[in-house]
Amino acid sequence: MTIPHPARILVVEDEDNIATALEYLITREGYRHDRVASGAEALPRIRDTRPNLVLLDVMLPEVSGYEICESIRTDPALSGIKVLMMTARGSAVERRKGLALGADGFITKPFELKDLRAEVRRLLAP
Structure with missing residues (x-):
């Protein structure tokens, strides 16, 4: 019997304190993770590592999360x-835009860790 590899998550977040909290949660859930802090770094890293899930901030330096999702x-x-978009500007318009561009989920910052955990589990479920 083979043991499945833990899912790989790429965190695309420019704010260190938020990235640290996300990485803590991801590690506690048993997932592997990587992080980039700018939009310009995101696509090359996604292509290189092929993560199972991208936690994608909307407002990033250089390239927006919307552009990356698209x-x-x-x-x-x-x-x-899978793409889970995150934003501090959690209006219905922002949410619709993210989902229209193909995001699999959308969460508003600040979020409860239990809500984020539930979304990550939902998106990574077999």
Whole structure:
């Protein structure tokens, strides 16, 4: 019997305190993770590492989370990657935009860790 590898999550977040909290949660849940702090770094890292899930901040330096999400969805090689967008501007318009661009989920900051944990588990469920 083979033991499945833990899912790999890429955190795309420019605020260190939020990234630290996310990495803590991801580690406690038993997932592997990596982090980039700018939009420009995100797509090359996604293509190199093929994470199971991208936790994607909307407001990033250089390239927005919306642009990254759209790029993931238009690249057939990245089709299996789940995207959970995060933003402090959690209006219904922002949410609709993210989901319209292909995000699998959308969470508003500040979020409760239990809510984030539930979303991550939902998106990574077999």
